[in-house]
Amino acid sequence: MTIDAVRRMPIFAGIADTELARLLVGGVTRSIARGDVVFTHGEPLKRFYLILSGTIQLVRTTPNGNALTIAILNGGESLGDDEIMDACRSYRTTAKAVENTTILEFPVSWLKETAKLNTDFALNLLASLSNRVHLAEIEVEHQATMSAPQLVACFLQRICVIHDFDPKGFDLPYSKTLIASRLGMESETFSRTLSTLKVHGITVKGKHVAINDVSSIADYVCGYCSIAGECPTHQSIGKKLG
Amino acid sequence: MTIDAVRRMPIFAGIADTELARLLVGGVTRSIARGDVVFTHGEPLKRFYLILSGTIQLVRTTPNGNALTIAILNGGESLGDDEIMDACRSYRTTAKAVENTTILEFPVSWLKETAKLNTDFALNLLASLSNRVHLAEIEVEHQATMSAPQLVACFLQRICVIHDFDPKGFDLPYSKTLIASRLGMESETFSRTLSTLKVHGITVKGKHVAINDVSSIADYVCGYCSIAGECPTHQSIGKKLG
DNA sequence: CGACACTTTGAAGACGATCAACGCCGGTGG
């Protein structure tokens, strides 16, 4: 909400407070109600956003009516920054609020100007985009090579790390429908998969999840782990489970 | 081969020839034999490359021995630029020469310094990465929502546009095994799929492909097309087929 | 000519999507 939350965002790393304060005057705070749409896929690109609080879902809709959730973004993440430098001048996804959300809105020119004038900011943006390419590549690898149980187990472990949950007992932060869409599977498949994970030490009852054992799902390993030390998720989950 | 080929690369767009010449003195030309590996997944990141001629395959290998081809790169494309700004200090894929290839090799520091000192270059890099995120998102969408025939038809149309082939008759630029790996499917599935495409106006015999009709595969539409005007591939293929 | 990688084809099986039905809960309106 305050400048503090913004300062912790990776794209502002290493930028002096005075400079940051000067940059942020261009931003307008907006409240988005649950279910409302921030921008629509194909719409001309006009604004760039920082999420202050809440959750935003990025969706791509295919001609056949198939909807796929590309990302679920929380406070501290940015929206539209990856599209703004691209040649195509329209949003590549639809951004919809999963819950009541507050965002900071900037005109596109702000981002372009800032990147042009502030080298640190441009380098932060480069690092952020680079990381996003990495995650997208891993996403492709997951979709192509992992089974539904593997995808779900990987997802559960990841949210533990991201949200700093205790793996031995936590609640799902999103609806099961949303998670299924994020993992590119039908909600029926997701539901059935949760049952099968019991055998592997992951118990789910309602929204409550308990991960008791990761060793028994050793073969359910995400693409990050294909190289030792590459995977922050499994390093952290390993520590947490002791 | 010459500076001319390099000048046409998108990341050097708008950079003066004198400046470009100055930049390129840091580069060393290397020849890579067919099958040789430029760098390996997980290896510490030391160099960045420009492909002058030939073809490079980026591969990710999963623990189960499953290999997935992330990208097939040709002359004029760059290698390792998306990894270089990322927090992880190692290559995210293995780069292998599909055929005899010549590359221009730079130390990582060169790219970082250049991005820091030359704003135009940094912005080009941003645009390039942004575009790559876009392509990766579409890749995920394809994998999640399209059937094998759709993926193959989409791929065939795309290489027509990229390589400026005549859709009514051209040869596959890569082996069928490589294409199958690029599309995330088994070579058996790819082979079978080619037969089924005959019904939709696409004939494949050996390496030779003929696309006679796109209207009959109207429902085989790639994710680019979910929004009118978004898809360069199908706009171009439409023009070429008249 | 022979080794070897690439390609094709067949048959079986696994997996996820789809269609359908039902239970559950929160909200709305009579």
Add this chain to the structure above:
DNA sequence: CCACCGGCGTTGATCGTCTTCAAAGTGTCG
């Protein structure tokens, strides 16, 4: 206060698609 509705989640049965295993055919390069 209760009845109704709609969104969500679960479960069952079926179907189509892709993978897997197996074998044979094709091509190329030494």
